[in-house]
Amino acid sequence: MATSNQIVFSGTDASDETSLLDILDHVLNAGVIIRGNLVISLAGVDLVYVGLDVILTSIETTRQYMQGKALPPTKKR
Amino acid sequence: MPLLAYCMTAAALQPEPPFSGVNGSPVESMQVAGVQCLFSQVAENQTTGTRPKEEALAFHRVLQDVFALTAILPFRFPTIVEGESELVAFIEEHASEYRKALARLRDAVQMEIRITSGQSETRQPQNSGGEYLRRRLAEQRELETVARALRQTSAFLVRGWRQRDASGALRCFILLDRGRNAEFQTALVSVQISSNLSVRVSGPWPATEFVKED
Numbered sequence: 589m590a591t592s593n594q595i596v597f598s599g600t601d602a603s604d605e606t607s608l609l610d611i612l613d614h615v616l617n618a619g620v621i622i623r624g625n626l627v628i629s630l631a632g633v634d635l636v637y638v639g640l641d642v643i644l645t646s647i648e649t650t651r652q653y654m655q656g657k658a659l660p661p662t663k664k665r
Numbered sequence: 666m667p668l669l670a671y672c673m674t675a676a677a678l679q680p681e682p683p684f685s686g687v688n689g690s691p692v693e694s695m696q697v698a699g700v701q702c703l704f705s706q707v708a709e710n711q712t713t714g715t716r717p718k719e720e721a722l723a724f725h726r727v728l729q730d731v732f733a734l735t736a737i738l739p740f741r742f743p744t745i746v747e748g749e750s751e752l753v754a755f756i757e758e759h760a761s762e763y764r765k766a767l768a769r770l771r772d773a774v775q776m777e778i779r780i781t782s783g784q785s786e787t788r789q790p791q792n793s794g795g796e797y798l799r800r801r802l803a804e805q806r807e808l809e810t811v812a813r814a815l816r817q818t819s820a821f822l823v824r825g826w827r828q829r830d831a832s833g834a835l836r837c838f839i840l841l842d843r844g845r846n847a848e849f850q851t852a853l854v855s856v857q858i859s860s861n862l863s864v865r866v867s868g869p870w871p872a873t874e875f876v877k878e879d
Contacts, residue, residue: 594858597850598867600729602722610777610867615721615728618873619739620763622670622746622755 675767698760774869808835838874
């Protein structure tokens, strides 16, 4: 990863954690959609269907966290 | 047998490289309505999603290898269809749109600029909703000012520019001619960036943000 001034340049290989997040963001969030569910096997038995939006929210939140930004405040009751 | 779809290209890759896909499955291709589609078979007893990160990276590597040769329209990971007939039916339905996009983006790549404000790190307690909104507006204007400067300095290279807000950041997607990303990066360096902002440039990516025309 190269930097200049405050500009950081990165490629499309998973050479560091932020590049990895970029890649995951692109493969999960960009492109043609037919269906948007991920099938996860737990203990080789149960299948859990995780909506893709759940994963995307997680990546966006992680990215903000890595950039040192505050996590969204929880709702006060 | 279920199929994992990778991407579409305008024509068959010649010679067809020996790609290995997710979970080591060989990558196959088929021609559908003038579009070449790359996919791999998913064994009935093979569950995709047990190692999501590794599988997503293997998926990305296939896209990268094909994108190095030609323009692609990627499927989102993981796009798994029940069988060839489902994939064929989907592509046939949209083939005209995909053929046009692949022709238009044949020699193009997409770069991405993410401009983020660091002000939230030193955020002071807010006295009122109005103050909060004024601060957010000022941040947004600052991000847009930087985006405008980056766009102006690289205008001689840029074929297309789209941008959208993303959780306190501004994401800019830039369409360039293939092979000009180094020039693009060099052009951006001349822009002065305020110390409270961070700017990340990544790419080249497939031009997914430009599949639909303006």
